[in-house]
Amino acid sequence: MVKLPMRDTRMAVLESIQRQGAATVASLAAELGISPISVRHHLTALQAEGMVQVELQRQSVGRPRHVYRLSEAAQGYFPNSYHVLAERLLDELKASMPADQVAALIERMAANTAARYGTQDVGGTLEARLHKLIEILGEEGFRAAVRRVDAGTVLAELNCPYVYVGQRHPEVCRIDHTIIQSVLGRDVERTSCVLNGDKSCTFSVADDPALTAG
DSSP: OOOOOHHHHHHHHHHHHHHHSSBOHHHHHHHHTOOHHHHHHHHHHHHHTTOEEEEEEOOSSSSOEEEEEEOHHHHTTSOOSHHHHHHHHHHHHHHHSOHHHHHHHHHHHHHHHHHTTOOOOTTSOHHHHHHHHHHHHHHTTOOEEEEEETTEEEEEESOOTTHHHHTTOGGGHHHHHHHHHHHHTSOOEEEEOGGGTOSSEEEEEEOOHHHHOO
16 A cells, blocks of 8 residues: 555545545544554644544444544635635626625625624623634634734634635625624724735734723
8 A cells, every 4th residue: 555645644534534524533544544543643633723623423332432524624625616606706796787886785795794693792891702703703614813912902814715706806805804893893904814915814903991891
């Protein structure tokens, strides 16, 4: 058997999980022809990278087993046509509507997306609203993290589910921007964007003592 390089083996593990839908260490080892110990090593690395999720599945007989599934982030490694459809729809809109009407349509869609999560308690602490925001962004396909800086708070989106569409239609960036502002109840400034070649999309959130006070 030809031994694959480590990165190729991890990709093979992801592909196997995709084929199986839900996989176990045993099923992955059997399909890939590698040892269970090696499978566990690669699964641990993939979990750390946010590519794989694990759940404990109880059985009628015997001990519960660990079942592995692809995370939302891992789906981007596999071909799909969703972004192609979205791009074609936007192409048609831009061909048949003035630019300001297309922008207004994107803005309404962004506002409606934000409204799906209800009116947020803007009187709560900033920390509480940031925690809620990360949950909401997760539901929209974003992995996000918050870090404190001298000037306030920085929200970083570690991935972007719109990146393929955004390369030709950057207007879609208004969607997550609007969600962030709606949940936090204040204006935020986008300070970097993957469409500009940056590592991630980041937003600067200024502190407000009146809102952050416990």
